[in-house]
Amino acid sequence: MSEALSSPKAPARWQDFFQLLKPRVMSLVVFTALTGLVCAGRPINPVLGAVAILCIAVGAGASASLNMWYDADIDAKMRRTRGRPVPSGKVQGADAVALGVVLSLFSVMLMGMALNWLAAGLLAFTIFFYAVVYTMWLKRSTAQNIVIGGLAGALPPVIGWAAVTGTVPPNAWLLCAIIFMWTPPHFWALSLYTSEDYEKAGVPMMPVVKGPASTRRQILIYSVLLIPFCVAPAFTGLGGLAYLIVSGLGGAVFLLLAWRLFRSQAGDAADPRNTDGLYDVRAGARDARNLFAFSILYLTLLFATLLVEHLMGLTPLEWMS
Amino acid sequence: MNQPVREDDTFARARRGRNIAIAVGLVLFVALVYVVTVIKMGANVLDRAL
Numbered sequence: 001m002s003e004a005l006s007s008p009k010a011p012a013r014w015q016d017f018f019q020l021l022k023p024r025v026m027s028l029v030v031f032t033a034l035t036g037l038v039c040a041g042r043p044i045n046p047v048l049g050a051v052a053i054l055c056i057a058v059g060a061g062a063s064a065s066l067n068m069w070y071d072a073d074i075d076a077k078m079r080r081t082r083g084r085p086v087p088s089g090k091v092q093g094a095d096a097v098a099l100g101v102v103l104s105l106f107s108v109m110l111m112g113m114a115l116n117w118l119a120a121g122l123l124a125f126t127i128f129f130y131a132v133v134y135t136m137w138l139k140r141s142t143a144q145n146i147v148i149g150g151l152a153g154a155l156p157p158v159i160g161w162a163a164v165t166g167t168v169p170p171n172a173w174l175l176c177a178i179i180f181m182w183t184p185p186h187f188w189a190l191s192l193y194t195s196e197d198y199e200k201a202g203v204p205m206m207p208v209v210k211g212p213a214s215t216r217r218q219i220l221i222y223s224v225l226l227i228p229f230c231v232a233p234a235f236t237g238l239g240g241l242a243y244l245i246v247s248g249l250g251g252a253v254f255l256l257l258a259w260r261l262f263r264s265q266a267g268d269a270a271d272p273r274n275t276d277g278l279y280d281v282r283a284g285a286r287d288a289r290n291l292f293a294f295s296i297l298y299l300t301l302l303f304a305t306l307l308v309e310h311l312m313g314l315t316p317l318e319w320m321s
Numbered sequence: 322m323n324q325p326v327r328e329d330d331t332f333a334r335a336r337r338g339r340n341i342a343i344a345v346g347l348v349l350f351v352a353l354v355y356v357v358t359v360i361k362m363g364a365n366v367l368d369r370a371l
Contacts, residue, residue: 011335014342045360051353106350114357 016090017099020068021061029060029156035303036157036175038310039238040164048114052163055111056156059123062103063152066131069096071139074201080194100131111163119163126155140202143209150183151176157303171238174229175303181226182299185219185258189292192216192267193285212267219291223258227251230302239306240314246305250298257294261287 033056037049044052068075068086076087085091104127112120134149142148154176161172188206191198192215195207206215230247233239239247266288309316 011332012339013335014338017339017342047356047360051357054353110350110353110357113354114361 010090012085012091012095016085017095019085020065020091020096020099021058021103022064022068023061025064026057026060029153030057031300032175032179032303033057033156033160035307036160036172037164038160038307039157039171039175040161041310042164044164049164051114052111052119052160055107055114055120056123056159056163058103059107059111059127060156062100062107063127063130065096065100065103066127067135069093069100070131070135072096074140074203077201078194078197080197115163116166118166118168119159122155122159122162122168126152126159129155141204143204143206145204146187147184150180150187153183154179171233171236174232174236174238175306177229178226178233178302179299181222181229182295184222185226185254186292186295186299188215188219188222189261189288189295192261192288195267207267212265215267216262216264220258220262223255227255230298233306234317237316240309240316242309242314243302243305244317246301250301254291254294254298257287257291261291264288 030053033053037044037052068084071081072084072086072093075081075084082088086093086096104124108120108124108127111123130149130152134145134152138145138149157175157179158168158172161175162168191205191207192212195205195212198205199208206218210218227247230251231244234241234244234247264287266285308314
């Protein structure tokens, strides 16, 4: 698929291979996995904890490398992604596959040997789901691609939790559900002002297939469904008072921005100003940009609050007792 | 007679950088497996009958 695009124009440096791992995405994965690991609430040897996070990070990088190999043809057509190592010719497609496969095997095996095989199995499933189910199948075939594919991005806290306890209780799946439900409004807000690129590349993102009005309506619906999941940890013994306040107030702002986006014209016209930056958009798309930016902040705040509460030993609210 | 192709310095430097990165990665992996093994075995070693 990517071979025609991958004749090297310049020698590949190790930094180019590092870029294949999508380090920015990797840092988000590390953050959510760490939250799951800490929220599990059981002591773990710090070295083994670090190994678990490293395995999850490397596994995420491996699936990103496989994604960049397979998607080189569509990455080359989009402004945001045309500079990636494979479409730009810095790294050959075969090398990206090799890196992805080797790192997948190393990360899963090390996770199994150092922590437990449940965590290793979940990590292997996540890599497979992102690289095969999402990248090779869903992304090019359905407008629900990021809805279903979002599961891959939602699993790291579950893996972190499983690494510590060897189990995946409902609270671990609640963290997964928050990210899973957060993904559609987050990505569709972005795609409302980058849909031209997706259309050019033939990727059936929601605004391309169903149009901007339908996308804005679905963003609002998913936002309404998302907030109860975000607040729920305060009622399940996972979050404390600070979490309740952050998730409640942040959720209200999220809903307000989703409502404004629903009432706006965002995505109705192409945005010629959107050349490189994700935040530099014209007035019509500002509501989409605002929700996109706030969604990142909201998710970060939710997980950071949980992390701080558990690290400081703050007592979760005991509603059920 | 075929002349051997001379790689320019850029290619040689890039390859050297990649080789060093792989070496560092492998050494770190070996060290990691060693440390993990010591940690996993540690408690059992102390617990054995003497």
